[in-house]
Amino acid sequence: MSSNRRDFIRKVTAGAAGVAVGGSAMGMSAKSYGRIIGANDRLQVAIMGLGRRLGAYYEPIAKKESNVELAYLCDVMKSQRERAARNFAKHIDYEPKLENDIRKIIDDPKVDAIFNATPDHWHTPGSVMAIKGGKHVYVEKPCSHNMFENEILVEAGKKYNKVVQMGNQQRSSGHTNEIINEIHNGVIGTPYKAVAFYTNRRGEVPVQKRVPVPNGLDWELFQGPAPRREYTEETWDYNWHWYGWDYGTAETGNNATHELDVARWALQVDFPLHVDVEAAKRHFMNDGWEMYDTMYATFKFAGDKVINWDGKSRNAYDTYGGGRGTIIYGSEGSVFVDRGKYILYDRQGKKVKDSESSSNEAGTALGGGGDMTTTHVMNFFDGIRGKAKLTAPIDDATISMAMVHYSNIAYRIGKGFDIDDRNGRMFDRDAMKLWTREYEPGWEPIL
Numbered sequence: 001m002s003s004n005r006r007d008f009i010r011k012v013t014a015g016a017a018g019v020a021v022g023g024s025a026m027g028m029s030a031k032s033y034g035r036i037i038g039a040n041d042r043l044q045v046a047i048m049g050l051g052r053r054l055g056a057y058y059e060p061i062a063k064k065e066s067n068v069e070l071a072y073l074c075d076v077m078k079s080q081r082e083r084a085a086r087n088f089a090k091h092i093d094y095e096p097k098l099e100n101d102i103r104k105i106i107d108d109p110k111v112d113a114i115f116n117a118t119p120d121h122w123h124t125p126g127s128v129m130a131i132k133g134g135k136h137v138y139v140e141k142p143c144s145h146n147m148f149e150n151e152i153l154v155e156a157g158k159k160y161n162k163v164v165q166m167g168n169q170q171r172s173s174g175h176t177n178e179i180i181n182e183i184h185n186g187v188i189g190t191p192y193k194a195v196a197f198y199t200n201r202r203g204e205v206p207v208q209k210r211v212p213v214p215n216g217l218d219w220e221l222f223q224g225p226a227p228r229r230e231y232t233e234e235t236w237d238y239n240w241h242w243y244g245w246d247y248g249t250a251e252t253g254n255n256a257t258h259e260l261d262v263a264r265w266a267l268q269v270d271f272p273l274h275v276d277v278e279a280a281k282r283h284f285m286n287d288g289w290e291m292y293d294t295m296y297a298t299f300k301f302a303g304d305k306v307i308n309w310d311g312k313s314r315n316a317y318d319t320y321g322g323g324r325g326t327i328i329y330g331s332e333g334s335v336f337v338d339r340g341k342y343i344l345y346d347r348q349g350k351k352v353k354d355s356e357s358s359s360n361e362a363g364t365a366l367g368g369g370g371d372m373t374t375t376h377v378m379n380f381f382d383g384i385r386g387k388a389k390l391t392a393p394i395d396d397a398t399i400s401m402a403m404v405h406y407s408n409i410a411y412r413i414g415k416g417f418d419i420d421d422r423n424g425r426m427f428d429r430d431a432m433k434l435w436t437r438e439y440e441p442g443w444e445p446i447l
Helices: 004-014 029-037 056-064 078-088 100-104 120-132 147-159 174-183 219-224 250-267 371-386 393-413
Strands: 041-046 069-074 097-099 114-117 136-139 165-166 192-199 273-281 295-299 305-312 324-330 333-337 341-346 351-356
Touching: 004 295, 041 056, 041 100, 041 120, 041 371, 056 078, 069 078, 069 100, 097 100, 097 136, 097 174, 100 114, 100 120, 114 120, 120 136, 120 147, 136 273, 147 165, 147 174, 147 393, 165 371, 165 393, 174 333, 174 341, 174 351, 192 250, 219 324, 250 295, 250 324, 250 393, 273 393, 295 393, 305 393
Parallel strands: 041 069, 041 114, 069 097, 114 136, 136 165, 192 305
Antiparallel strands: 192 324, 273 295, 295 305, 324 333, 333 341, 341 351
């Protein structure tokens, strides 16, 4: 917010002192007057990417106590912008501007913060652009497409002194915080292993074929930082996740980010020493899915601690008693925790405590959203205002993100490798070739 804007608001509100809210000041309607009250602290925000994650933002942006105004809705697909405007109209009593190009929003000095809910390949480049443009950023998972982007995103936040939070919203879960604190205080003795899991029943994916660019889609901007290619059917709407590595980070980047973060949090570990992966495409062998759909990864840490990732995208067998979650093993007991509850067991396997949460956060449904996200977003707002410590600051979130990249790299080069647990570098020449990626010239994320 500019100093001129603050001065104007301060003068207006001072001149209107003593006027009842139910009336008007300086000819303004009660609605307009109400929007000025508290405006010194009001944040102007924009949402970049209006796909399946959109519904998660209705509540936190509309809540009166958030004291924010949605200035822009931005997406490269015209129908997405229009749909988002219709849906937000059910939650707010004003109309945000609709924009195709995020760069125009970044150039608007009135905008304080941007929510980056784009496809994965846009997360770091778009966030770095926004940070350099003076915006705070809430970036959905995965916050980066590769290890290089992890580093530059952290550097950008520090260099420009901006608040950057990743959307690993379980860090804002009440019951998860409760049991993690108990684990850290010794409720299961010494925690030594965690198994993070995700189970889904995703179906067959169409084989890509070249077709005209869909009406209303800015294909050039969709590609953004990615190398240019012709449009193929089904790419822009979610299936970009499975169509090679130009846009997505596979299921591990799509979902493991959350559970691996909880596992690392519980075990109080940072970078691993070694990663091994068994992964392959196991289902619908002739469909358009180009990556693994099944993965079992093992991360070894100092102190003989281990984290496993068990990801089954297209086999819905319920191995662990839920679609997603984390199991933490300790010397004196174990804990099962997911988005809805935690269960504490003693060393004999007897249930000690069952803490059913009232959380309504979505699990394996596309898009998600719920009370955890609302709390997480409001923590972001309070972090910008200096009223709260971030629950998922980007310098910590990127360490969990690194585990995603290590597992994907191990799959892509066909072998495990050692890691320097002091700085995250990989002790393998083939692995280090995938430290970064090829960018479309002029779109590289640079500071």
